[in-house]
Amino acid sequence: MSKKRTVFFVSDRTGITAETLGHSLLTQFDVALEQVTLPFVDSPERAQLALRQIEEANQASGERSIVFSTVIDNEVRGILRSANAVMFDFFETFIAPLEQELKVPSSHMVGRSHGLLDNTTYDIRIDAMNYALNHDDGVTTHHYSQADVILVGVSRSGKTPTCIYMALQYGVYAANYPLTEEDLEDGGLPKILEPYRAKLYGLTIRPDRLEHIRTERRPNSRYASPQQCQYEVARAEAIFRRENIPFINTTTMSIEEIATTILHERKLKRRLY
């Protein structure tokens, strides 16, 4: 049985840019491909190894492999170009027109993206992430004044991953406040949030999806029951509406989409680019 055609993501560093580019293009095609990432291809020796892997994949599938490359070094790229493969060379495609437009030569320096970052960038990300982790429960609320945004919603509506993603990607300080049973019963804005109205953003979710997520954690519990999920979502949305808190429904959104939407709707200042 012949194997699926292979697509390679080849990079001199992490491969994340090559994967991002390749994935966003390949999602446009309904074609099943074997995916292989080759990171840290930063020497002629590694390039030769990559060539061998590409050749093996060609043999296995009987089709020329597809290669998305973000390799910068000229010598390494020269070797990769000799592969019997369809080559999408990100660097070659865009760097020459950019050089022409910016009227300066490119540095051809490896590792500027996703690596060898200055410590300031690292510190900002870690600091923002620690902030998210330390303000994830609604208990530690005494640093809410430092928050760029405070996400509000019922348990398992997507608050925690969104806060962490905003910290990592944008350096944004995001706290989150889970609406408790008492909050939902009370129906008003929780007192603790009152001073921070301008920072609040609500997350909601379809009750059946919430039920699914909660069941994974606590099967057959009251917490995961359809009634409870419906009740909590309805009460939470009522609070958002009554108190004029902007909110979004996260049911069909990825973490990236939720984070980006909030960033732009709230016009948050990002600390990372």
Next chain:
Amino acid sequence: MSKKRTVFFVSDRTGITAETLGHSLLTQFDVALEQVTLPFVDSPERAQLALRQIEEANQASGERSIVFSTVIDNEVRGILRSANAVMFDFFETFIAPLEQELKVPSSHMVGRSHGLLDNTTYDIRIDAMNYALNHDDGVTTHHYSQADVILVGVSRSGKTPTCIYMALQYGVYAANYPLTEEDLEDGGLPKILEPYRAKLYGLTIRPDRLEHIRTERRPNSRYASPQQCQYEVARAEAIFRRENIPFINTTTMSIEEIATTILHERKLKRRLY
């Protein structure tokens, strides 16, 4: 005073792909640019708004703006093309040769990347992230058998952000174990880790960098003192060497680089592509 030239990252979804690609190209140039992301440009109206913003930026800087676009819709792209700007259109550049090679037309469907993901992908990411958050302290060790990898290192060596990033990006279950004072004094492999040798990966860091990070958290403490940092790092590295635990020095690495290096060195199976 005229403003810096502007680079726009234009997308019909989050803008993350456009930013990733644009950043990796721009890091090759030592040119200061104003950066603006325009996400959710998914209608002719939004495209017209984008045109206006580009025109304003041109006026302000006196130079044609640079646009990195990942917009898929033909009509929206047509409008954007009319901008008085240098246009780098990822979709246009790569999709035609890919169609030719794969011998199928592309779907031209918006939102496949970073959005409208199937719930399985979402569940994997959240599950892996919860795993990382719940196994972040070395206290909850009874699920170590589920871990794909267990990061070991002194406090503030980069374990937590790496675990979370591995969960988000790769769906990998990463636990972490902070080496305690007793562990360091003892000098052997902590008993609790003994059954999981094959999953261990060590993180180390330059003592002066550790001192800087710890000082941010607890200034003038014994914890952040040069002596303590030097002592802990030396003892931790001695354990790694004696017990044959592979380890890396995270001092000059980004979170992405640390995570990717471990993924590939440990040949971890990723659950997300």
